[in-house]
Amino acid sequence: MPAIQKSLLMQPKLSIRSAIKPVTFILCSLPLLLAIYAVSQNNLGANPVEGLLVTTGEWGLRFLLITLAVTPLQFMFKWAWVAKLRRMLGLFAFFYAMMHMLIWLVLDMGLEWSAVVNEIIEKKYIAVGVIALFGLLPLALTSNRWAIRKLGKKWKPLHRLVYPLTLLVVVHFLWQVRANDIIEPVMYLAVLLVLLGWRFYKSLSR
Numbered sequence: 001m002p003a004i005q006k007s008l009l010m011q012p013k014l015s016i017r018s019a020i021k022p023v024t025f026i027l028c029s030l031p032l033l034l035a036i037y038a039v040s041q042n043n044l045g046a047n048p049v050e051g052l053l054v055t056t057g058e059w060g061l062r063f064l065l066i067t068l069a070v071t072p073l074q075f076m077f078k079w080a081w082v083a084k085l086r087r088m089l090g091l092f093a094f095f096y097a098m099m100h101m102l103i104w105l106v107l108d109m110g111l112e113w114s115a116v117v118n119e120i121i122e123k124k125y126i127a128v129g130v131i132a133l134f135g136l137l138p139l140a141l142t143s144n145r146w147a148i149r150k151l152g153k154k155w156k157p158l159h160r161l162v163y164p165l166t167l168l169v170v171v172h173f174l175w176q177v178r179a180n181d182i183i184e185p186v187m188y189l190a191v192l193l194v195l196l197g198w199r200f201y202k203s204l205s206r
């Protein structure tokens with residue numbers, strides 16, 4: 001029996017199954033709620049805008065990696081239920097990335113469009129971030145059932161773009177940290193490479 005079919009047998013009880021999605025939704029919202037709480041308590045450090053940028057950016061990247069980990073987890077631990085969370089996790093990644101961009105645009109740049117354009121031209125890490133965000137947009141827009149049906153065979157190759165786009169986000173991170181802060185983005189890069197390696201291995205073994 002193929003692994004994916006066998007994994008379908010590994011379903012939790014109905015009561016647990018119906019709780020998985022709402023619990024995941026609450027867990028995914030926690031970083032946002034904690035950030036709102038930190039703002040209300042004036043607890044985001046000397047530069048609150050930077051604090052919000054860092055939190056939303058990092059959660060955007062973490063959710064991208066968590067979304068990419070869904071299929072390997074499904075195969076390795078035979079967790080069929082985890083596949084049902086993929087869309088929600090991916091949309092949370094996009095949500096945090098959008099919040100990150102809006103915080104930059106409104107709170108950091110003060111919606112000064114000429115300054116925005118200058119930043120994109122002058123700072124290559126900003127340009128890469130913009131490309132990554134606009135690249136994620138069509139994936140978020142086509143993550144619903146209607147788009148999956150409409151796009152047919154084109155849906156999968158389109159959504160595989162999430163790998164190079166996550167790589168762009170890691171590059172965006174790497175290009176803006178100082179040399180002594182390199183460990184964190186390198187760790188994210190390592191996780192991404194492991195996930196990419198797993199995909200590559202699976203496609204070879206198929």
Ligand code: HEM
Binds near residue numbers: 131
């Ligand atoms: C319009 C697109 C984007 C803009 C303008 C932008 C802007 C920025 C800025 C200004 C910083 C530096 C924050 C600081 O002061 O330390 C930053 C950091 C970061 N951004 Fe973005 N970004 C964009 C897209 C993205 C996307 C799509 C993601 C992830 C999905 C992302 C993830 C991150 C991460 C992980 C950091 C590093 C946070 C840290 O220092 O720990 N960014 N971004």
